[in-house]
Amino acid sequence: MTRNERFSVDGDVIVITGSSQGIGKTTAETLAADGAKVVVSSRSQEKVNAVAQEINDSGVPGEAIAVECDVRDRDAVEALMDATVEEFGRIDTLVNNAGASFMESFDDISENGWKTIVDINLHGTFHCAQAAGERMQEQGDGGKIINFASIAGTRGSPYMSHYGAAKAAVVNFTTTLSVEYAPHDIRVNCIAPGLVATPGVESQMGIAADSVDRDSVDRQIGVPEEMADIVQFLGSDASSYIVGETIVTKGVPDIGEGRDV
Ligand SMILES: NC(=O)c1ccc[n+]([C@@H]2O[C@H](COP(=O)([O-])OP(=O)(O)OC[C@H]3O[C@@H](n4cnc5c(N)ncnc54)[C@H](OP(=O)(O)O)[C@@H]3O)[C@@H](O)[C@H]2O)c1
Numbered sequence: 001m002t003r004n005e006r007f008s009v010d011g012d013v014i015v016i017t018g019s020s021q022g023i024g025k026t027t028a029e030t031l032a033a034d035g036a037k038v039v040v041s042s043r044s045q046e047k048v049n050a051v052a053q054e055i056n057d058s059g060v061p062g063e064a065i066a067v068e069c070d071v072r073d074r075d076a077v078e079a080l081m082d083a084t085v086e087e088f089g090r091i092d093t094l095v096n097n098a099g100a101s102f103m104e105s106f107d108d109i110s111e112n113g114w115k116t117i118v119d120i121n122l123h124g125t126f127h128c129a130q131a132a133g134e135r136m137q138e139q140g141d142g143g144k145i146i147n148f149a150s151i152a153g154t155r156g157s158p159y160m161s162h163y164g165a166a167k168a169a170v171v172n173f174t175t176t177l178s179v180e181y182a183p184h185d186i187r188v189n190c191i192a193p194g195l196v197a198t199p200g201v202e203s204q205m206g207i208a209a210d211s212v213d214r215d216s217v218d219r220q221i222g223v224p225e226e227m228a229d230i231v232q233f234l235g236s237d238a239s240s241y242i243v244g245e246t247i248v249t250k251g252v253p254d255i256g257e258g259r260d261v
Contacts, residue, residue, distance in 0.1 A: 006238040010035030010061070013088040014235065015080065017071050017128055018098030020047035022198030023148070026224035027095060027231045029055060032062030034232065037088045041069045041080055042098070071098045071124030074131075081131045093144040093235045094132035096125045096170075101152075101163040103204065114162045121166035122173075129177060133186060142185030146234045147174050149192040151250055167192070171246050178244030187243050189234045194250025196222040219251040 009031050016031075018024040020042035028038045032055045040048045040055070048066035055064040065087050069080040084091055100120045104113065129145050136143035152160045153167025174190035181188055195201065197209040212221050230247055233239050 001237070006240075007233065007236050008034055009093070009232055009235050011037070012092040012235065013037045013039070013084060013090050014093040014095060015039040015041065015084050015091055015128075015132060016095040016097055017041050017069065017080075017124070019095075020044055020051060022200055023193075023196060023224045023227045024095070024097040025051050027097065027228040028064060029058075029060075030225065030228035031232060031235070032058075032064055033060045035061040037062060038064045039080070039084045039088075040064050040066045043068065043070045071128055072119045074127050077124075077127040077131045080128075081135055085135060090139050091132050091135050091143065093146065094128055095231055095235070096128050096145065096147045098124055098128075099148055099150075099167075100200070101160065101204075103159040104162075105159055106161045109162055117162040118166045121163065122169050125170055125173065129173075129188075133177075133181060133184075136186050137184050142187075144235050145177070145181070145186060145188045146231055147188070147190040149174070149190050149246060151192050151194045151248060154192055154246070154248060174246060175244040182243060187234075187239075189239070189242055189244065190246040191227060191230050191234070192246050192248045193222060193227055194248075195220060196224060196227060198224055217252075222249065222251065 014031050014036045016024050016028050016038060019028045019040045028040050032038045040051045042048050045068035052064035052066035067080050067083045069076045101117060125147055147170050149170040150167040152164040153171050157164050171190060174188055178188035197207050197212050202208050209223055212223050
């Protein structure tokens, strides 16, 4: 294998949750451009159909299918993994990208709001990892699970106590699962982004992707392509000696308290 081949995911079957927009969508496009067979998934069949069609019409070496799945729904998650195996025969990599948040002071977060955020970000990650992990173990030749936490899960971020708690749990879950899954050669790692200009961030904070100056030396906002590159690295053989880690990715200087999403 050449050095470049070690960074490739060509031919791999990769399930990406929450890929109708933002980091998930760009990740699906990036990996398909390298030759991966990607499964585009979110709560909206219509939206993921459009993303998959765009990929299939683009002439890239990879291909895409679209499967509707709310990661909070275990039956839907099982159906997502079954549809993947039915179409592509196996699962090499799961990208646990689906996530959501809203900003609210701790005193004003309702029980329902707290549970909803924990359900999507933590329980969704659990459902998908367990369902994909079971199939990877059946295949018997390893796999990769890449979770998405947040910098908000690694330190205090005001108005994000529900989200920060859920994402901090994802960081520990990554390390713990990586140890349990190591004997099966399933590598589990995590990405904890700082602020990234996605539609989710634009709707909450009004920051659009095209407003990001990637040449700025003190850039504090990332773009989805930069997250997709890290996913490709963690999903490839180039990261073979990285297990159970969380890659915190943010600009310089430190983006400061209260800026996290
Ligand atoms: N952008 C940032 O600054 C930032 C920073 C730190 C961490 N992150 C994390 O990175 C990941 C991607 O963030 P993003 O900014 O790209 O998000 P985004 O623009 O808000 O998009 C979220 C994606 O998740 C899907 N989704 C939401 N709830 C879902 C559910 N219950 N089941 C399945 N899919 C669901 C949405 O699709 P539908 O609406 O079609 O279901 C959409 O495709 C998330 O885990 C987020 O927490 C982002």
